[in-house]
Amino acid sequence: MVRSELANSGAAPKIPRPTTLRESVFEAILELIVNGSLSPGQHLAESELAELLGVSRQPVREALQMLSGEGWVDLRPGHGAFVHAPTVQEADQLLAVRALLETESARLAALNSDAAGVARLREVCARGLRALEADDIDTSVAANSELHALVTELSGNAVLAELASQVSRRVRWYHTPVARQRGRDSWEEHDQLINAIEARDEIRAAEIMRDHTEHTRSSYLEQRASEPVEPEEPAPAARRRRPRSLSAS
Amino acid sequence: MVRSELANSGAAPKIPRPTTLRESVFEAILELIVNGSLSPGQHLAESELAELLGVSRQPVREALQMLSGEGWVDLRPGHGAFVHAPTVQEADQLLAVRALLETESARLAALNSDAAGVARLREVCARGLRALEADDIDTSVAANSELHALVTELSGNAVLAELASQVSRRVRWYHTPVARQRGRDSWEEHDQLINAIEARDEIRAAEIMRDHTEHTRSSYLEQRASEPVEPEEPAPAARRRRPRSLSAS
DNA sequence: AAACTGTATACTGTAGGCAGTCGACAACAG
DNA sequence: CTGTTGTCGACTGCCTACAGTATACAGTTT
Numbered sequence: 388m389v390r391s392e393l394a395n396s397g398a399a400p401k402i403p404r405p406t407t408l409r410e411s412v413f414e415a416i417l418e419l420i421v422n423g424s425l426s427p428g429q430h431l432a433e434s435e436l437a438e439l440l441g442v443s444r445q446p447v448r449e450a451l452q453m454l455s456g457e458g459w460v461d462l463r464p465g466h467g468a469f470v471h472a473p474t475v476q477e478a479d480q481l482l483a484v485r486a487l488l489e490t491e492s493a494r495l496a497a498l499n500s501d502a503a504g505v506a507r508l509r510e511v512c513a514r515g516l517r518a519l520e521a522d523d524i525d526t527s528v529a530a531n532s533e534l535h536a537l538v539t540e541l542s543g544n545a546v547l548a549e550l551a552s553q554v555s556r557r558v559r560w561y562h563t564p565v566a567r568q569r570g571r572d573s574w575e576e577h578d579q580l581i582n583a584i585e586a587r588d589e590i591r592a593a594e595i596m597r598d599h600t601e602h603t604r605s606s607y608l609e610q611r612a613s614e615p616v617e618p619e620e621p622a623p624a625a626r627r628r629r630p631r632s633l634s635a636s
Numbered sequence: 637m638v639r640s641e642l643a644n645s646g647a648a649p650k651i652p653r654p655t656t657l658r659e660s661v662f663e664a665i666l667e668l669i670v671n672g673s674l675s676p677g678q679h680l681a682e683s684e685l686a687e688l689l690g691v692s693r694q695p696v697r698e699a700l701q702m703l704s705g706e707g708w709v710d711l712r713p714g715h716g717a718f719v720h721a722p723t724v725q726e727a728d729q730l731l732a733v734r735a736l737l738e739t740e741s742a743r744l745a746a747l748n749s750d751a752a753g754v755a756r757l758r759e760v761c762a763r764g765l766r767a768l769e770a771d772d773i774d775t776s777v778a779a780n781s782e783l784h785a786l787v788t789e790l791s792g793n794a795v796l797a798e799l800a801s802q803v804s805r806r807v808r809w810y811h812t813p814v815a816r817q818r819g820r821d822s823w824e825e826h827d828q829l830i831n832a833i834e835a836r837d838e839i840r841a842a843e844i845m846r847d848h849t850e851h852t853r854s855s856y857l858e859q860r861a862s863e864p865v866e867p868e869e870p871a872p873a874a875r876r877r878r879p880r881s882l883s884a885s
Numbered sequence: 886a887a888a889c890t891g892t893a894t895a896c897t898g899t900a901g902g903c904a905g906t907c908g909a910c911a912a913c914a915g
Numbered sequence: 916c917t918g919t920t921g922t923c924g925a926c927t928g929c930c931t932a933c934a935g936t937a938t939a940c941a942g943t944t945t
Binding site: 410457464481545547550 | 655656697698701702705706713726729730732733736737740793794795796799
């Protein structure tokens, strides 16, 4: 049992393990949804997606069901999949849940994190701030998500982190189009949050996170209130049956 | 547009709308898991389940993926599905998350509920207490779940209710085998909770719910600590490949 | 005898195909 | 002209079949 010195050659090239098709398809469709290629309420025909992505219907079906499980699409038996169309009320509720989960995460992170964790937080924070000053919105937004994800990870509660992650993704989808600004203040708050975590001040960490998430919540509601015009289809139901083509927008 | 007096004949016989197979299969497998016919770590071969349930592999696959989405089974690409084997740590984390969600639900319920809601709460509570006194454990446990579900519904936050529902089901699975007692105290606390909700006392409602869930959490940990013996397979990985048959236990 | 290699087996992942069902449009009756 | 019924088209849900892959066992070599 010499274990063949090949085993500890260290550098694992990580052969491009072709993950299952359904996961690739899942990611692909999710991307189409978040970047707006597929608009809310739109009917997703399995055949079209299959052809578009160059696979058979089966992986598409499975991907759609995964998406349904996370609330990205609605699956009506016998009718197929429709991109989920969030109501203002639902978005608000989701933001409330996110506030709850992230507040608890921050509290636990303040209790459990160590120096290494704080260092990682500071690194991400610095990166986000740099991107903000370079007007690199996408990188800044990404860093924002990463920071929040890191806080939940440092909470030490994997279940909580998993839930918060899912909720966060959806929040970002609802939120991204309306709140491009609110950058500077946000990163100020992040900095204070990290300070509180470093100081092991659970009360303050929770408080800052709650205020932080409530800020984004109210900014979202303001934005929505200021443009009450529905972007598409003022008609009651958005149920046009074949929206011409998928590559719209 | 007389709408044919057939429309309002009221009594909708609710034709046994044949729900999709995948949902039936989902329910069936879930039942097999919670009642212990399928033990944690066990490998679930699609073909066997398909044969056992008298359907093809396709609905089974889809059901397994739904189960995976809710954390009941683990899906390892290329290897198939395995009944999720919760660690003590994970169960504890899940209980913590449940405590968080339900506490918030109780707080919101105290803010939003009306007389009708309170009446429904009292009805369920009475039913549970009656079942308890009749030593009807199953009914009592069901009423308990129903009560908690009702509280989350009365919170007015559908997203929160949905999340709490999922978490609750898994908690019940982990929790049921170890905590059969703790009936009387539990319903006492329920009663107080309803009083607080009726009085619109959000602080107290949240407090009671937190204590309530923490009680079950600590009782769970005690129970687990008192029987540290792992029921099956003291070996590292529970990966026996074909456990003979599905109909075990 | 121990370790490696080749082969067999079983299962998953994916594709293609068929029947059932739903919605829409057109023809028809009142 | 309005309301009803029949027919067409399209899509979903499910089944069957095939290819790829991981595991276990046996044979072979050192």
